[in-house]
Amino acid sequence: MKIKDYRIVKATKLELFDMYVKQKWHYIMPYNEYLEVMKDGGCKIVEEDNNKLFWRKVKLVLSFPFILIKAQIKCLKEWRN
Numbered sequence: 353m354k355i356k357d358y359r360i361v362k363a364t365k366l367e368l369f370d371m372y373v374k375q376k377w378h379y380i381m382p383y384n385e386y387l388e389v390m391k392d393g394g395c396k397i398v399e400e401d402n403n404k405l406f407w408r409k410v411k412l413v414l415s416f417p418f419i420l421i422k423a424q425i426k427c428l429k430e431w432r433n
Contacts, residue, residue: 359394359395363395364400365387366400370408373412
């Protein structure tokens with residue numbers, strides 16, 4: 353990933369996906385839309401091995417139920433107190 357003046361100017365899809373998840377954009381917009389926003393903002397997307405990207409997406413999708421259950425438990429604990 354190459355950053356210039358606090359902007360991402362060049363990155364792979366895998367690096368952008370990691371940022372997408374880390375910054376919790378998956379709650380706001382689909383990944384394809386996020387890529388379009390990055391392209392429109394001037395980021396050059398470099399091709400790389402899509403196999404790693406596929407497995408990161410699978411891991412994220414499988415973690416959604418756990419994340420939701422964890423959030424519900426936290427909410428219930430706060431209500432109980």
